[in-house]
Amino acid sequence: MKVRIAPSILASDFGRLAEQVVEAEEAGVDWIHVDVMDGHFVPNITIGPAITEAVRRATRLPVDVHLMIEAPDRYIQAFADAGADYLTVHQEACPHLHRTIQRIRAAGVRPGVALNPATPVEAAAPILPDIDLLLVMSVNPGFGGQAFIPSALATLTRARELLNACGGEDTALEVDGGIDATTAPGVAGAGADVLVAGSAIYGHPQGVAAGVSAIRTAVETPGG
Ligand code: DX5
Ligand code: ZN
Numbered sequence: 001m002k003v004r005i006a007p008s009i010l011a012s013d014f015g016r017l018a019e020q021v022v023e024a025e026e027a028g029v030d031w032i033h034v035d036v037m038d039g040h041f042v043p044n045i046t047i048g049p050a051i052t053e054a055v056r057r058a059t060r061l062p063v064d065v066h067l068m069i070e071a072p073d074r075y076i077q078a079f080a081d082a083g084a085d086y087l088t089v090h091q092e093a094c095p096h097l098h099r100t101i102q103r104i105r106a107a108g109v110r111p112g113v114a115l116n117p118a119t120p121v122e123a124a125a126p127i128l129p130d131i132d133l134l135l136v137m138s139v140n141p142g143f144g145g146q147a148f149i150p151s152a153l154a155t156l157t158r159a160r161e162l163l164n165a166c167g168g169e170d171t172a173l174e175v176d177g178g179i180d181a182t183t184a185p186g187v188a189g190a191g192a193d194v195l196v197a198g199s200a201i202y203g204h205p206q207g208v209a210a211g212v213s214a215i216r217t218a219v220e221t222p223g224g
Contacts, residue, residue, distance in 0.1 A: 003184075003219045004030035004194045005212060006064050006174070009055060010046060011144045011198030017051070018058040020202065027209040028216070031064045033176070033196045034084075035144075038069035041093050042142035049075070049082040056083030064133075064194075066114065066176065068141045069093065073100055080107035086172075088112030088135050091123050101130050112174070116140065117149045121159045128166050133194070134159055138187070139177030144198040148178030153190045160191030181218040188219045195219070 007029050012020035021032055034052050039045040056063050062085040069075065072089045079087055087109045094100045097113065104111035112133030113124050117140060124134060136159055138152035156175060163171050175192040180200035187195060197215060204211030 002193070003188050004172075005201075005215055006031040006033040006194055006196045007201040007208075007212070008033040008035055008144065008176070008196050008198035009202075010035040011202035013202070014051075017054060020208070021055055021058040023208040024201065024212065025059050025061055027212040029061065029201075029212055031062045031086075031194065032059055033198075034063060034065045035198075036065060036067050036069060036079075037142065040070045041090065042068045044142045049078040052079060052082040052084060062086060064088070064112075064174075064196075066112075066135065066196075067093075068114075073103060076100075076103050076107050076109070080104075080109045084109050086110045086112050086133055088114050088133060088174075090114045090116065090141070091119055092116055098127055098130065101127060105130075112172075114141075114176075115155070117151060117155075121155050121162060124159075125162055125166075128162060128168050128171065131171060133172040133174055134163065135174040135176055136192070137177055138175050138179070138183075141177070145203070146178055148183045152177075153186055156187060156190035156192050179215070181214040184215045184218045185221075 007024045037046040064086045065084040101111040110132040114135035139146040174194035176196035179197040201211035
């Protein structure tokens with residue numbers, strides 16, 4: 001299974017945002033990951049539809065929007081209009097998750113569901129046939145640069161089993177948080193096929209291309 005790499009622009013230099021998106025695209029990444037935080041669902045506040053639209057204009061790659069916000073239904077249309085290709089909501093923020101997913105699809109966007117590290121993957125089981133992406137958090141959402149939580153490996157393995165059991169072999173299984181050249185082989189081995197990385201790409205001492213290539217090499221090295 002080919003592993004896709006999705007750099008999180010949260011770790012980029014926002015003063016040169018478009019340039020940083022282009023740098024990642026030229027380094028061969030597959031998607032651009034946009035972290036939206038509201039100061040309620042998570043402690044941090046980041047960006048909204050206007051910046052997402054600027055990312056959309058900077059790239060032809062799929063724009064993967066991760067909503068870490070309460071009551072995300074209020075903003076589905078705004079992010080659809082901003083050009084999101086994937087719109088992922090947190091299971092923990094959606095009492096009517098199935099309805100939220102239907103609304104995202106009706107807006108012409110691919111729906112995703114994210115699970116916090118303490119949420120059992122079974123919480124998403126009933127809606128797996130309805131989504132295009134399942135996001136397993138490997139840190140508690142809110143900040144970049146945190147340490148990878150190892151229990152995410154078992155969650156990914158179980159998620160992949162559940163997806164295979166419901167005909168969801170083509171559903172993207174994404175992992176987000178603490179991914180670098182050291183943790184990438186393990187998550188890919190556990191079945192993740194979209195790897196989000198912020199600090200390991202935008203904070204790499206040798207630059208964005210070196211950060212992307214370190215992760216790519218790590219997952220593609222046999223036995224690595
Ligand atoms: C965490 C965000 C992540 C974060 C990843 O709440 O969802 O996408 O930016 O950053 P790193 O790769 O630095 O852990
Ligand atoms: Zn994210």
